[in-house]
Amino acid sequence: MKARSDELQVFVSVIESGSISAAAEQVGQTPSAISRTLSRLEAKLETTLINRTTRRMDLTEEGKFFLEKAKQILAQMDELEERLSLRQQVPSGRLRINAASPFMLHAVVPYVAEFRRLYPDILLELNSNDLIIDLLEQSTDVAIRIGTLADSTLHARSLGSSPLNILASPAYLKQHGTPATVEALASHALLGFTQTESLNHWPLRHAEGDRLQIQPAMSASSGETLRQLALAGEGIVCLSHFMTHEDIRLGRLVVVLPEANSGHRQPIHAVYYRNSQLALRIQCFLDFIQKKLAGYAA
Structure with missing residues:
Protein backbone atom coordinates (compact mmCIF):
# COMPACT_ATOMS: atom_id res chain seq x y z
CA MET A 1 0.00 0.00 0.00
CA LYS A 2 1.13 3.55 -0.72
CA ALA A 3 1.19 6.48 1.64
CA ARG A 4 -1.65 8.98 1.18
CA SER A 5 -1.37 12.74 1.26
CA ASP A 6 -3.47 13.00 4.45
CA GLU A 7 -1.01 10.64 6.18
CA LEU A 8 1.90 12.79 5.05
CA GLN A 9 0.11 15.86 6.38
CA VAL A 10 -0.44 14.22 9.77
CA PHE A 11 3.20 13.17 9.99
CA VAL A 12 4.47 16.66 9.15
CA SER A 13 1.99 18.26 11.56
CA VAL A 14 3.16 16.04 14.40
CA ILE A 15 6.81 17.00 13.85
CA GLU A 16 6.14 20.70 13.30
CA SER A 17 3.78 21.05 16.28
CA GLY A 18 6.00 18.98 18.56
CA SER A 19 3.43 16.52 19.90
CA ILE A 20 0.61 14.23 18.92
CA SER A 21 -1.92 16.19 20.98
CA ALA A 22 -0.91 19.50 19.41
CA ALA A 23 -1.09 17.97 15.94
CA ALA A 24 -4.53 16.53 16.75
CA GLU A 25 -5.81 19.98 17.63
CA GLN A 26 -4.24 21.46 14.49
CA VAL A 27 -5.82 19.02 12.06
CA GLY A 28 -9.10 18.55 13.95
CA GLN A 29 -8.67 14.90 14.96
CA THR A 30 -8.32 13.03 18.23
CA PRO A 31 -4.85 12.13 19.57
CA SER A 32 -5.69 8.43 19.24
CA ALA A 33 -6.60 8.94 15.55
CA ILE A 34 -3.30 10.74 14.95
CA SER A 35 -1.41 7.93 16.67
CA ARG A 36 -3.16 5.31 14.53
CA THR A 37 -2.33 7.25 11.37
CA LEU A 38 1.36 7.36 12.28
CA SER A 39 1.40 3.65 13.01
CA ARG A 40 -0.37 2.92 9.74
CA LEU A 41 2.12 5.08 7.82
CA GLU A 42 5.09 3.32 9.41
CA ALA A 43 3.55 -0.05 8.63
CA LYS A 44 3.12 0.90 4.97
CA LEU A 45 6.71 2.11 4.75
CA GLU A 46 7.93 -0.83 6.80
CA THR A 47 10.17 1.42 8.87
CA THR A 48 10.12 3.46 12.07
CA LEU A 49 9.85 7.18 11.49
CA ILE A 50 9.55 8.41 15.08
CA ASN A 51 10.92 6.98 18.32
CA ARG A 52 8.11 7.78 20.73
CA THR A 53 8.21 7.76 24.51
CA THR A 54 5.80 9.21 27.05
CA ARG A 55 7.92 12.36 27.25
CA ARG A 56 9.47 12.95 23.89
CA MET A 57 9.58 12.09 20.19
CA ASP A 58 12.72 11.76 18.12
CA LEU A 59 12.94 11.34 14.39
CA THR A 60 14.89 8.35 13.16
CA GLU A 61 17.27 8.78 10.24
CA GLU A 62 14.57 7.38 8.01
CA GLY A 63 12.13 9.80 9.59
CA LYS A 64 14.38 12.80 8.85
CA PHE A 65 14.68 11.74 5.22
CA PHE A 66 10.96 11.10 4.92
CA LEU A 67 10.09 14.46 6.56
CA GLU A 68 12.08 16.38 3.98
CA LYS A 69 10.47 14.54 1.08
CA ALA A 70 6.98 14.74 2.60
CA LYS A 71 7.28 18.52 2.91
CA GLN A 72 8.34 18.76 -0.72
CA ILE A 73 5.41 16.63 -1.87
CA LEU A 74 2.88 18.62 0.16
CA ALA A 75 4.32 21.91 -1.12
CA GLN A 76 4.04 20.66 -4.70
CA MET A 77 0.44 19.62 -4.10
CA ASP A 78 -0.37 23.05 -2.68
CA GLU A 79 1.23 24.70 -5.70
CA LEU A 80 -0.70 22.43 -8.06
CA GLU A 81 -4.02 23.23 -6.36
CA GLU A 82 -3.21 26.94 -6.49
CA ARG A 83 -2.36 26.76 -10.17
CA LEU A 84 -5.56 24.85 -10.93
CA SER A 85 -7.55 27.40 -8.98
CA LEU A 86 -5.97 30.23 -10.96
CA ARG A 87 -6.73 28.43 -14.22
CA GLN A 88 -10.38 28.38 -13.19
CA GLN A 89 -10.27 32.15 -12.68
CA VAL A 90 -8.11 33.14 -15.66
CA PRO A 91 -8.82 31.28 -18.92
CA SER A 92 -5.59 29.69 -20.07
CA GLY A 93 -4.12 26.67 -21.77
CA ARG A 94 -4.37 25.11 -25.22
CA LEU A 95 -7.81 25.08 -26.83
CA ARG A 96 -8.25 22.77 -29.82
CA ILE A 97 -11.20 23.72 -32.04
CA ASN A 98 -12.45 21.68 -34.98
CA ALA A 99 -14.99 22.88 -37.52
CA ALA A 100 -15.91 22.50 -41.16
CA SER A 101 -13.84 24.79 -43.38
CA PRO A 102 -16.66 27.29 -44.13
CA PHE A 103 -17.43 27.83 -40.46
CA MET A 104 -13.76 28.12 -39.57
CA LEU A 105 -13.08 30.61 -42.37
CA HIS A 106 -16.17 32.78 -41.96
CA ALA A 107 -17.27 32.47 -38.32
CA VAL A 108 -14.03 31.90 -36.42
CA VAL A 109 -11.00 33.27 -38.27
CA PRO A 110 -12.39 36.83 -38.64
CA TYR A 111 -12.68 37.11 -34.86
CA VAL A 112 -9.47 35.39 -33.76
CA ALA A 113 -7.62 38.68 -33.21
CA GLU A 114 -10.36 39.99 -30.93
CA PHE A 115 -10.55 36.71 -29.02
CA ARG A 116 -6.78 36.68 -28.47
CA ARG A 117 -6.89 40.24 -27.16
CA LEU A 118 -9.58 39.25 -24.68
CA TYR A 119 -7.93 35.97 -23.64
CA PRO A 120 -4.17 36.20 -24.26
CA ASP A 121 -3.41 33.12 -22.14
CA ILE A 122 -5.52 30.79 -24.32
CA LEU A 123 -3.49 29.10 -27.04
CA LEU A 124 -5.78 28.43 -30.00
CA GLU A 125 -5.33 25.44 -32.27
CA LEU A 126 -7.72 25.56 -35.22
CA ASN A 127 -8.37 22.47 -37.32
CA SER A 128 -10.74 22.13 -40.27
CA ASN A 129 -12.51 18.96 -41.31
CA ASP A 130 -15.70 18.71 -43.35
CA LEU A 131 -16.42 15.24 -41.95
CA ILE A 132 -17.52 14.31 -38.41
CA ILE A 133 -14.43 13.49 -36.38
CA ASP A 134 -13.68 11.53 -33.23
CA LEU A 135 -12.86 14.21 -30.65
CA LEU A 136 -10.67 11.93 -28.56
CA GLU A 137 -8.77 10.55 -31.54
CA GLN A 138 -8.15 14.03 -32.91
CA SER A 139 -7.30 15.52 -29.48
CA THR A 140 -10.09 18.07 -29.91
CA ASP A 141 -11.66 20.08 -27.09
CA VAL A 142 -14.64 21.43 -29.04
CA ALA A 143 -16.11 20.63 -32.45
CA ILE A 144 -18.60 22.90 -34.19
CA ARG A 145 -21.27 21.00 -36.08
CA ILE A 146 -23.77 22.42 -38.51
CA GLY A 147 -27.15 20.78 -39.01
CA THR A 148 -29.19 18.28 -37.03
CA LEU A 149 -27.13 16.30 -34.53
CA ALA A 150 -27.18 12.53 -34.53
CA ASP A 151 -27.49 10.71 -31.20
CA SER A 152 -24.18 11.04 -29.40
CA THR A 153 -22.39 10.42 -26.13
CA LEU A 154 -21.02 13.94 -26.45
CA HIS A 155 -22.46 16.95 -24.72
CA ALA A 156 -23.89 19.56 -27.08
CA ARG A 157 -24.48 23.26 -26.60
CA SER A 158 -26.58 25.20 -29.04
CA LEU A 159 -24.84 28.24 -30.48
CA GLY A 160 -27.91 29.36 -32.39
CA SER A 161 -28.98 28.81 -35.97
CA GLN A 266 -29.44 25.33 -39.88
CA PRO A 267 -28.82 24.61 -36.18
CA ILE A 268 -25.27 25.18 -34.98
CA HIS A 269 -23.92 23.22 -32.02
CA ALA A 270 -20.69 22.93 -30.13
CA VAL A 271 -20.00 19.37 -29.02
CA TYR A 272 -17.53 18.22 -26.38
CA TYR A 273 -17.08 15.40 -23.91
CA ARG A 274 -19.30 15.44 -20.87
CA ASN A 275 -17.48 16.87 -17.88
CA SER A 276 -18.80 17.77 -14.44
CA GLN A 277 -17.26 21.21 -14.91
CA LEU A 278 -16.49 22.63 -18.32
CA ALA A 279 -13.02 24.17 -18.55
CA LEU A 280 -13.16 27.95 -18.40
CA ARG A 281 -11.24 28.34 -21.67
CA ILE A 282 -13.95 26.34 -23.46
CA GLN A 283 -16.77 28.33 -21.84
CA CYS A 284 -15.14 31.61 -22.88
CA PHE A 285 -14.78 30.50 -26.49
CA LEU A 286 -18.35 29.24 -26.76
CA ASP A 287 -19.79 32.42 -25.21
CA PHE A 288 -17.67 34.53 -27.56
CA ILE A 289 -18.65 32.66 -30.75
CA GLN A 290 -22.32 32.54 -29.76
CA LYS A 291 -22.41 36.34 -29.53
CA LYS A 292 -20.74 36.69 -32.92
CA LEU A 293 -23.21 34.30 -34.54
CA ALA A 294 -26.13 36.20 -33.02
CA GLY A 295 -24.83 39.35 -34.68
CA TYR A 296 -25.62 38.10 -38.19
CA ALA A 297 -28.12 35.31 -37.63
CA ALA A 298 -31.00 37.21 -39.18
Missing part, protein backbone atom coordinates in the same frame (compact mmCIF):
# COMPACT_ATOMS: atom_id res chain seq x y z
CA SER A 162 -28.31 30.30 -39.36
CA PRO A 163 -30.78 30.93 -42.20
CA LEU A 164 -30.28 29.32 -45.60
CA ASN A 165 -30.39 31.54 -48.67
CA ILE A 166 -30.65 30.77 -52.39
CA LEU A 167 -27.86 32.76 -54.02
CA ALA A 168 -26.23 33.58 -57.31
CA SER A 169 -23.68 36.06 -58.55
CA PRO A 170 -24.81 39.17 -60.47
CA ALA A 171 -22.78 37.90 -63.45
CA TYR A 172 -24.67 34.60 -63.53
CA LEU A 173 -28.05 36.29 -63.28
CA LYS A 174 -27.12 38.78 -66.00
CA GLN A 175 -26.17 35.96 -68.34
CA HIS A 176 -28.91 33.45 -67.50
CA GLY A 177 -31.70 35.57 -66.08
CA THR A 178 -33.21 35.65 -62.59
CA PRO A 179 -35.69 32.82 -61.89
CA ALA A 180 -39.08 34.27 -61.02
CA THR A 181 -40.56 31.02 -59.67
CA VAL A 182 -39.32 27.89 -57.92
CA GLU A 183 -40.26 25.88 -61.00
CA ALA A 184 -37.98 28.06 -63.12
CA LEU A 185 -34.94 26.69 -61.25
CA ALA A 186 -35.20 23.56 -63.39
CA SER A 187 -33.70 25.48 -66.32
CA HIS A 188 -30.74 26.78 -64.30
CA ALA A 189 -27.37 25.36 -63.27
CA LEU A 190 -27.78 24.37 -59.63
CA LEU A 191 -24.81 23.78 -57.35
CA GLY A 192 -25.17 21.13 -54.64
CA PHE A 193 -23.37 18.85 -52.22
CA THR A 194 -21.89 15.45 -53.00
CA GLN A 195 -22.49 14.24 -49.43
CA THR A 196 -25.34 14.53 -46.94
CA GLU A 197 -28.45 14.25 -49.08
CA SER A 198 -30.41 16.60 -46.81
CA LEU A 199 -28.16 19.49 -47.90
CA ASN A 200 -29.66 19.23 -51.39
CA HIS A 201 -33.16 19.91 -50.05
CA TRP A 202 -33.53 23.65 -50.46
CA PRO A 203 -35.90 25.66 -48.19
CA LEU A 204 -38.32 26.65 -50.92
CA ARG A 205 -42.12 26.47 -50.86
CA HIS A 206 -43.60 24.74 -53.88
CA ALA A 207 -46.64 22.65 -54.82
CA GLU A 208 -45.44 19.57 -52.92
CA GLY A 209 -44.15 21.17 -49.72
CA ASP A 210 -41.65 23.60 -48.25
CA ARG A 211 -38.41 21.76 -49.18
CA LEU A 212 -37.27 21.33 -52.77
CA GLN A 213 -34.98 18.43 -53.63
CA ILE A 214 -32.62 19.54 -56.37
CA GLN A 215 -30.51 17.66 -58.90
CA PRO A 216 -27.14 19.47 -58.96
CA ALA A 217 -25.51 20.26 -62.27
CA MET A 218 -22.25 20.44 -60.32
CA SER A 219 -21.48 19.03 -56.87
CA ALA A 220 -18.82 19.57 -54.22
CA SER A 221 -18.15 18.16 -50.77
CA SER A 222 -17.38 21.54 -49.19
CA GLY A 223 -19.65 24.52 -48.78
CA GLU A 224 -16.66 26.79 -49.33
CA THR A 225 -16.04 25.20 -52.72
CA LEU A 226 -19.68 25.81 -53.65
CA ARG A 227 -19.40 29.40 -52.49
CA GLN A 228 -16.38 29.96 -54.72
CA LEU A 229 -18.19 28.37 -57.67
CA ALA A 230 -21.18 30.66 -57.11
CA LEU A 231 -18.92 33.70 -56.88
CA ALA A 232 -17.35 32.62 -60.18
CA GLY A 233 -20.78 32.65 -61.83
CA GLU A 234 -21.11 28.89 -62.24
CA GLY A 235 -24.65 28.58 -60.95
CA ILE A 236 -27.23 29.03 -58.20
CA VAL A 237 -26.43 27.72 -54.73
CA CYS A 238 -28.06 27.29 -51.32
CA LEU A 239 -25.72 28.25 -48.48
CA SER A 240 -25.90 29.27 -44.86
CA HIS A 241 -25.99 32.94 -43.94
CA PHE A 242 -23.01 32.67 -41.58
CA MET A 243 -20.69 32.09 -44.56
CA THR A 244 -22.32 34.40 -47.11
CA HIS A 245 -23.56 37.43 -45.18
CA GLU A 246 -20.54 39.49 -46.23
CA ASP A 247 -20.95 38.44 -49.89
CA ILE A 248 -24.58 39.57 -49.76
CA ARG A 249 -23.70 42.85 -48.05
CA LEU A 250 -21.06 43.67 -50.67
CA GLY A 251 -23.22 42.55 -53.59
CA ARG A 252 -20.97 39.69 -54.62
CA LEU A 253 -23.94 37.33 -54.25
CA VAL A 254 -27.63 38.13 -54.70
CA VAL A 255 -30.52 36.46 -52.86
CA VAL A 256 -32.78 34.61 -55.28
CA LEU A 257 -36.49 33.82 -54.69
CA PRO A 258 -36.61 35.38 -51.18
CA GLU A 259 -40.43 35.37 -51.17
CA ALA A 260 -40.47 31.58 -51.66
CA ASN A 261 -37.96 30.83 -48.91
CA SER A 262 -39.66 28.69 -46.24
CA GLY A 263 -37.38 30.01 -43.51
CA HIS A 264 -35.54 26.81 -42.61
CA ARG A 265 -32.51 27.48 -40.41
Whole structure:
Protein backbone atom coordinates (compact mmCIF):
# COMPACT_ATOMS: atom_id res chain seq x y z
CA MET A 1 0.00 0.00 0.00
CA LYS A 2 1.13 3.55 -0.72
CA ALA A 3 1.19 6.48 1.64
CA ARG A 4 -1.65 8.98 1.18
CA SER A 5 -1.37 12.74 1.26
CA ASP A 6 -3.47 13.00 4.45
CA GLU A 7 -1.01 10.64 6.18
CA LEU A 8 1.90 12.79 5.05
CA GLN A 9 0.11 15.86 6.38
CA VAL A 10 -0.44 14.22 9.77
CA PHE A 11 3.20 13.17 9.99
CA VAL A 12 4.47 16.66 9.15
CA SER A 13 1.99 18.26 11.56
CA VAL A 14 3.16 16.04 14.40
CA ILE A 15 6.81 17.00 13.85
CA GLU A 16 6.14 20.70 13.30
CA SER A 17 3.78 21.05 16.28
CA GLY A 18 6.00 18.98 18.56
CA SER A 19 3.43 16.52 19.90
CA ILE A 20 0.61 14.23 18.92
CA SER A 21 -1.92 16.19 20.98
CA ALA A 22 -0.91 19.50 19.41
CA ALA A 23 -1.09 17.97 15.94
CA ALA A 24 -4.53 16.53 16.75
CA GLU A 25 -5.81 19.98 17.63
CA GLN A 26 -4.24 21.46 14.49
CA VAL A 27 -5.82 19.02 12.06
CA GLY A 28 -9.10 18.55 13.95
CA GLN A 29 -8.67 14.90 14.96
CA THR A 30 -8.32 13.03 18.23
CA PRO A 31 -4.85 12.13 19.57
CA SER A 32 -5.69 8.43 19.24
CA ALA A 33 -6.60 8.94 15.55
CA ILE A 34 -3.30 10.74 14.95
CA SER A 35 -1.41 7.93 16.67
CA ARG A 36 -3.16 5.31 14.53
CA THR A 37 -2.33 7.25 11.37
CA LEU A 38 1.36 7.36 12.28
CA SER A 39 1.40 3.65 13.01
CA ARG A 40 -0.37 2.92 9.74
CA LEU A 41 2.12 5.08 7.82
CA GLU A 42 5.09 3.32 9.41
CA ALA A 43 3.55 -0.05 8.63
CA LYS A 44 3.12 0.90 4.97
CA LEU A 45 6.71 2.11 4.75
CA GLU A 46 7.93 -0.83 6.80
CA THR A 47 10.17 1.42 8.87
CA THR A 48 10.12 3.46 12.07
CA LEU A 49 9.85 7.18 11.49
CA ILE A 50 9.55 8.41 15.08
CA ASN A 51 10.92 6.98 18.32
CA ARG A 52 8.11 7.78 20.73
CA THR A 53 8.21 7.76 24.51
CA THR A 54 5.80 9.21 27.05
CA ARG A 55 7.92 12.36 27.25
CA ARG A 56 9.47 12.95 23.89
CA MET A 57 9.58 12.09 20.19
CA ASP A 58 12.72 11.76 18.12
CA LEU A 59 12.94 11.34 14.39
CA THR A 60 14.89 8.35 13.16
CA GLU A 61 17.27 8.78 10.24
CA GLU A 62 14.57 7.38 8.01
CA GLY A 63 12.13 9.80 9.59
CA LYS A 64 14.38 12.80 8.85
CA PHE A 65 14.68 11.74 5.22
CA PHE A 66 10.96 11.10 4.92
CA LEU A 67 10.09 14.46 6.56
CA GLU A 68 12.08 16.38 3.98
CA LYS A 69 10.47 14.54 1.08
CA ALA A 70 6.98 14.74 2.60
CA LYS A 71 7.28 18.52 2.91
CA GLN A 72 8.34 18.76 -0.72
CA ILE A 73 5.41 16.63 -1.87
CA LEU A 74 2.88 18.62 0.16
CA ALA A 75 4.32 21.91 -1.12
CA GLN A 76 4.04 20.66 -4.70
CA MET A 77 0.44 19.62 -4.10
CA ASP A 78 -0.37 23.05 -2.68
CA GLU A 79 1.23 24.70 -5.70
CA LEU A 80 -0.70 22.43 -8.06
CA GLU A 81 -4.02 23.23 -6.36
CA GLU A 82 -3.21 26.94 -6.49
CA ARG A 83 -2.36 26.76 -10.17
CA LEU A 84 -5.56 24.85 -10.93
CA SER A 85 -7.55 27.40 -8.98
CA LEU A 86 -5.97 30.23 -10.96
CA ARG A 87 -6.73 28.43 -14.22
CA GLN A 88 -10.38 28.38 -13.19
CA GLN A 89 -10.27 32.15 -12.68
CA VAL A 90 -8.11 33.14 -15.66
CA PRO A 91 -8.82 31.28 -18.92
CA SER A 92 -5.59 29.69 -20.07
CA GLY A 93 -4.12 26.67 -21.77
CA ARG A 94 -4.37 25.11 -25.22
CA LEU A 95 -7.81 25.08 -26.83
CA ARG A 96 -8.25 22.77 -29.82
CA ILE A 97 -11.20 23.72 -32.04
CA ASN A 98 -12.45 21.68 -34.98
CA ALA A 99 -14.99 22.88 -37.52
CA ALA A 100 -15.91 22.50 -41.16
CA SER A 101 -13.84 24.79 -43.38
CA PRO A 102 -16.66 27.29 -44.13
CA PHE A 103 -17.43 27.83 -40.46
CA MET A 104 -13.76 28.12 -39.57
CA LEU A 105 -13.08 30.61 -42.37
CA HIS A 106 -16.17 32.78 -41.96
CA ALA A 107 -17.27 32.47 -38.32
CA VAL A 108 -14.03 31.90 -36.42
CA VAL A 109 -11.00 33.27 -38.27
CA PRO A 110 -12.39 36.83 -38.64
CA TYR A 111 -12.68 37.11 -34.86
CA VAL A 112 -9.47 35.39 -33.76
CA ALA A 113 -7.62 38.68 -33.21
CA GLU A 114 -10.36 39.99 -30.93
CA PHE A 115 -10.55 36.71 -29.02
CA ARG A 116 -6.78 36.68 -28.47
CA ARG A 117 -6.89 40.24 -27.16
CA LEU A 118 -9.58 39.25 -24.68
CA TYR A 119 -7.93 35.97 -23.64
CA PRO A 120 -4.17 36.20 -24.26
CA ASP A 121 -3.41 33.12 -22.14
CA ILE A 122 -5.52 30.79 -24.32
CA LEU A 123 -3.49 29.10 -27.04
CA LEU A 124 -5.78 28.43 -30.00
CA GLU A 125 -5.33 25.44 -32.27
CA LEU A 126 -7.72 25.56 -35.22
CA ASN A 127 -8.37 22.47 -37.32
CA SER A 128 -10.74 22.13 -40.27
CA ASN A 129 -12.51 18.96 -41.31
CA ASP A 130 -15.70 18.71 -43.35
CA LEU A 131 -16.42 15.24 -41.95
CA ILE A 132 -17.52 14.31 -38.41
CA ILE A 133 -14.43 13.49 -36.38
CA ASP A 134 -13.68 11.53 -33.23
CA LEU A 135 -12.86 14.21 -30.65
CA LEU A 136 -10.67 11.93 -28.56
CA GLU A 137 -8.77 10.55 -31.54
CA GLN A 138 -8.15 14.03 -32.91
CA SER A 139 -7.30 15.52 -29.48
CA THR A 140 -10.09 18.07 -29.91
CA ASP A 141 -11.66 20.08 -27.09
CA VAL A 142 -14.64 21.43 -29.04
CA ALA A 143 -16.11 20.63 -32.45
CA ILE A 144 -18.60 22.90 -34.19
CA ARG A 145 -21.27 21.00 -36.08
CA ILE A 146 -23.77 22.42 -38.51
CA GLY A 147 -27.15 20.78 -39.01
CA THR A 148 -29.19 18.28 -37.03
CA LEU A 149 -27.13 16.30 -34.53
CA ALA A 150 -27.18 12.53 -34.53
CA ASP A 151 -27.49 10.71 -31.20
CA SER A 152 -24.18 11.04 -29.40
CA THR A 153 -22.39 10.42 -26.13
CA LEU A 154 -21.02 13.94 -26.45
CA HIS A 155 -22.46 16.95 -24.72
CA ALA A 156 -23.89 19.56 -27.08
CA ARG A 157 -24.48 23.26 -26.60
CA SER A 158 -26.58 25.20 -29.04
CA LEU A 159 -24.84 28.24 -30.48
CA GLY A 160 -27.91 29.36 -32.39
CA SER A 161 -28.98 28.81 -35.97
CA SER A 162 -28.31 30.30 -39.36
CA PRO A 163 -30.78 30.93 -42.20
CA LEU A 164 -30.28 29.32 -45.60
CA ASN A 165 -30.39 31.54 -48.67
CA ILE A 166 -30.65 30.77 -52.39
CA LEU A 167 -27.86 32.76 -54.02
CA ALA A 168 -26.23 33.58 -57.31
CA SER A 169 -23.68 36.06 -58.55
CA PRO A 170 -24.81 39.17 -60.47
CA ALA A 171 -22.78 37.90 -63.45
CA TYR A 172 -24.67 34.60 -63.53
CA LEU A 173 -28.05 36.29 -63.28
CA LYS A 174 -27.12 38.78 -66.00
CA GLN A 175 -26.17 35.96 -68.34
CA HIS A 176 -28.91 33.45 -67.50
CA GLY A 177 -31.70 35.57 -66.08
CA THR A 178 -33.21 35.65 -62.59
CA PRO A 179 -35.69 32.82 -61.89
CA ALA A 180 -39.08 34.27 -61.02
CA THR A 181 -40.56 31.02 -59.67
CA VAL A 182 -39.32 27.89 -57.92
CA GLU A 183 -40.26 25.88 -61.00
CA ALA A 184 -37.98 28.06 -63.12
CA LEU A 185 -34.94 26.69 -61.25
CA ALA A 186 -35.20 23.56 -63.39
CA SER A 187 -33.70 25.48 -66.32
CA HIS A 188 -30.74 26.78 -64.30
CA ALA A 189 -27.37 25.36 -63.27
CA LEU A 190 -27.78 24.37 -59.63
CA LEU A 191 -24.81 23.78 -57.35
CA GLY A 192 -25.17 21.13 -54.64
CA PHE A 193 -23.37 18.85 -52.22
CA THR A 194 -21.89 15.45 -53.00
CA GLN A 195 -22.49 14.24 -49.43
CA THR A 196 -25.34 14.53 -46.94
CA GLU A 197 -28.45 14.25 -49.08
CA SER A 198 -30.41 16.60 -46.81
CA LEU A 199 -28.16 19.49 -47.90
CA ASN A 200 -29.66 19.23 -51.39
CA HIS A 201 -33.16 19.91 -50.05
CA TRP A 202 -33.53 23.65 -50.46
CA PRO A 203 -35.90 25.66 -48.19
CA LEU A 204 -38.32 26.65 -50.92
CA ARG A 205 -42.12 26.47 -50.86
CA HIS A 206 -43.60 24.74 -53.88
CA ALA A 207 -46.64 22.65 -54.82
CA GLU A 208 -45.44 19.57 -52.92
CA GLY A 209 -44.15 21.17 -49.72
CA ASP A 210 -41.65 23.60 -48.25
CA ARG A 211 -38.41 21.76 -49.18
CA LEU A 212 -37.27 21.33 -52.77
CA GLN A 213 -34.98 18.43 -53.63
CA ILE A 214 -32.62 19.54 -56.37
CA GLN A 215 -30.51 17.66 -58.90
CA PRO A 216 -27.14 19.47 -58.96
CA ALA A 217 -25.51 20.26 -62.27
CA MET A 218 -22.25 20.44 -60.32
CA SER A 219 -21.48 19.03 -56.87
CA ALA A 220 -18.82 19.57 -54.22
CA SER A 221 -18.15 18.16 -50.77
CA SER A 222 -17.38 21.54 -49.19
CA GLY A 223 -19.65 24.52 -48.78
CA GLU A 224 -16.66 26.79 -49.33
CA THR A 225 -16.04 25.20 -52.72
CA LEU A 226 -19.68 25.81 -53.65
CA ARG A 227 -19.40 29.40 -52.49
CA GLN A 228 -16.38 29.96 -54.72
CA LEU A 229 -18.19 28.37 -57.67
CA ALA A 230 -21.18 30.66 -57.11
CA LEU A 231 -18.92 33.70 -56.88
CA ALA A 232 -17.35 32.62 -60.18
CA GLY A 233 -20.78 32.65 -61.83
CA GLU A 234 -21.11 28.89 -62.24
CA GLY A 235 -24.65 28.58 -60.95
CA ILE A 236 -27.23 29.03 -58.20
CA VAL A 237 -26.43 27.72 -54.73
CA CYS A 238 -28.06 27.29 -51.32
CA LEU A 239 -25.72 28.25 -48.48
CA SER A 240 -25.90 29.27 -44.86
CA HIS A 241 -25.99 32.94 -43.94
CA PHE A 242 -23.01 32.67 -41.58
CA MET A 243 -20.69 32.09 -44.56
CA THR A 244 -22.32 34.40 -47.11
CA HIS A 245 -23.56 37.43 -45.18
CA GLU A 246 -20.54 39.49 -46.23
CA ASP A 247 -20.95 38.44 -49.89
CA ILE A 248 -24.58 39.57 -49.76
CA ARG A 249 -23.70 42.85 -48.05
CA LEU A 250 -21.06 43.67 -50.67
CA GLY A 251 -23.22 42.55 -53.59
CA ARG A 252 -20.97 39.69 -54.62
CA LEU A 253 -23.94 37.33 -54.25
CA VAL A 254 -27.63 38.13 -54.70
CA VAL A 255 -30.52 36.46 -52.86
CA VAL A 256 -32.78 34.61 -55.28
CA LEU A 257 -36.49 33.82 -54.69
CA PRO A 258 -36.61 35.38 -51.18
CA GLU A 259 -40.43 35.37 -51.17
CA ALA A 260 -40.47 31.58 -51.66
CA ASN A 261 -37.96 30.83 -48.91
CA SER A 262 -39.66 28.69 -46.24
CA GLY A 263 -37.38 30.01 -43.51
CA HIS A 264 -35.54 26.81 -42.61
CA ARG A 265 -32.51 27.48 -40.41
CA GLN A 266 -29.44 25.33 -39.88
CA PRO A 267 -28.82 24.61 -36.18
CA ILE A 268 -25.27 25.18 -34.98
CA HIS A 269 -23.92 23.22 -32.02
CA ALA A 270 -20.69 22.93 -30.13
CA VAL A 271 -20.00 19.37 -29.02
CA TYR A 272 -17.53 18.22 -26.38
CA TYR A 273 -17.08 15.40 -23.91
CA ARG A 274 -19.30 15.44 -20.87
CA ASN A 275 -17.48 16.87 -17.88
CA SER A 276 -18.80 17.77 -14.44
CA GLN A 277 -17.26 21.21 -14.91
CA LEU A 278 -16.49 22.63 -18.32
CA ALA A 279 -13.02 24.17 -18.55
CA LEU A 280 -13.16 27.95 -18.40
CA ARG A 281 -11.24 28.34 -21.67
CA ILE A 282 -13.95 26.34 -23.46
CA GLN A 283 -16.77 28.33 -21.84
CA CYS A 284 -15.14 31.61 -22.88
CA PHE A 285 -14.78 30.50 -26.49
CA LEU A 286 -18.35 29.24 -26.76
CA ASP A 287 -19.79 32.42 -25.21
CA PHE A 288 -17.67 34.53 -27.56
CA ILE A 289 -18.65 32.66 -30.75
CA GLN A 290 -22.32 32.54 -29.76
CA LYS A 291 -22.41 36.34 -29.53
CA LYS A 292 -20.74 36.69 -32.92
CA LEU A 293 -23.21 34.30 -34.54
CA ALA A 294 -26.13 36.20 -33.02
CA GLY A 295 -24.83 39.35 -34.68
CA TYR A 296 -25.62 38.10 -38.19
CA ALA A 297 -28.12 35.31 -37.63
CA ALA A 298 -31.00 37.21 -39.18
